[in-house]
Amino acid sequence: MRAVRIDRHGGPDVLTVEEIPDPAPAPGEVLVRTAASSLNPVDHKTRAQHIGPALPATLGWDLAGTVVATHGTPFRPGEQVIAMSAQIATGRGTWSELVTLPAHLLTHAPTTIPLTDAAALPLAGVTAVQALEKTALTDGDRLLVIGATGAVGGIAVQLALRTGATVDALVSRPAHHTEARALGAAHVTHTLTDLPPTAYDAVLDTAGLDAGHLLAPGGRYVSIADEPLPDVPGAVKSYVQENSDHLADLVALVDKGALRLRIAARHPLDEVRAAHERFEAGGVLGKILLTF
Ligand SMILES: NC(=O)c1ccc[n+]([C@@H]2O[C@H](COP(=O)([O-])OP(=O)(O)OC[C@H]3O[C@@H](n4cnc5c(N)ncnc54)[C@H](OP(=O)(O)O)[C@@H]3O)[C@@H](O)[C@H]2O)c1
Incomplete structure (x- = not known):
């Protein structure tokens, strides 16, 4: 599978799209095929500075995708899910075609907006x-x-x-x-x-x-x-904590039209460097998505 990785810190040029082995879900985990993620300031900080997990590492906190397999969890293949992964603490980056996460981090995706757009919500x-x-x-x-x-x-x-x-x-x-x-x-x-x-x-x-x-x-x-x-x-x-109950509450608001997600741009994975440059220029109204 392809993933956005860094093996050193620096500007957008340190981002590379690499082939790495497919992950397999451990007990209590879900394997998700990624539809989209989004850019957050923490991704830029993790890319640019000596913070976060040991390198090489896969970046990304937001996930919207479809369940491929699970290992003893209530989720079923084909279900559409979203999650926030605290990549800086756990090293579990979401900018990857396949992602394994503990089931307690996932919630069902909104049904009233495209799955890709739901990647604007988690973090x-x-x-x-x-x-x-x-x-x-x-x-x-x-x-x-x-x-x-x-x-x-x-x-x-x-x-x-x-x-x-x-x-x-x-x-x-x-x-x-x-x-x-x-x-x-x-x-x-x-x-x-x-x-x-x-x-x-x-x-x-x-x-x-x-x-x-x-x-x-x-x-x-x-x-x-x-x-x-x-x-x-x-x-x-306030420091954000992984919490899928909070995420589920937000999904409910999106689905009843009480919370509007704003999307500024959608970049395919191969354009990840351009996406970072766009974000760092500032003034963006809405989220920049990475689509898979
Ligand atoms: N503590 C936590 O757990 C946690 C969690 C998430 C995010 N964060 C941090 O919180 C910050 C915001 O995150 P975000 O995702 O909302 O980023 P964002 O989408 O870039 O939003 C930041 C907003 O602040 C505006 N801004 C910058 N300087 C300003 C000023 N002097 N006066 C008024 N507005 C100003 C920016 O406008 P321009 O784009 O025009 O400059 C932008 O609209 C980041 O530093 C991020 O790392 C912390």
Whole structure:
């Protein structure tokens, strides 16, 4: 089978599509034929920096595909599934024509969107769910999402609105205002200084800004970014954990039309270097998919 591998860290040129042996499912695992994955910032960091598993390694966290075989699991061949694999911790990369994963990481794919598009959901969606849990939003709260048109931010805005919160959006550039409004944001800006100090019951920061002054007393500031937290009480980081229950909840929302996945581009596996270059240029609205 073919897989996207690195044997050293560096720019997109370290990505190679290689033939490696087909995997076989161990007890409790499922063998999945990949339909698509997506690019996430962690893939770029794992490619570029000395983090993650020992090399050579297969990259990729998101998986959408079809079950080929299982070893003592409830899944059946032919079922369409999605999963998030914490590649940086486990070394189980998903940018591969065949992937074996423990069954507890899988959930059935949405039925109302193409299977390939479902690859936009796992890492960004589960991250948004778990970070929003830490914001403890209730009806009537005012939330600021920083990076609101990004992959995590775009899902977080939609989920937060379901709690009855008002959601404001800080985006990177004027060209992203329309998208933020389409997601449901009330007030949209690309300028931090436009935002009212001490006005927010919660802030979800996906871009690593120093925006603690916007938090109301007693508010919750949750960051998923690598940058240090602002020095305000109530500031915490959120680190995504593999959780197929959270993924199943997201699938249900997609299937009832309550969560919109945004796809910016679909690149076949052989274009993985170009896909990385496109992503690193920034300004992308929606996920970049890798199709198999
Ligand atoms: N802690 C965790 O468990 C976890 C999980 C998932 C992701 N992450 C991290 O969270 C970050 C976001 O992930 P993602 O997948 O959502 O990435 P993404 O799709 O690239 O979204 C980031 C968004 O932030 C915007 N942005 C950048 N600088 C900004 C600024 N100064 N003001 C407002 N918006 C700004 C970007 O706009 P432009 O594209 O125009 O620059 C983009 O829309 C990444 O660093 C990722 O590694 C952490």
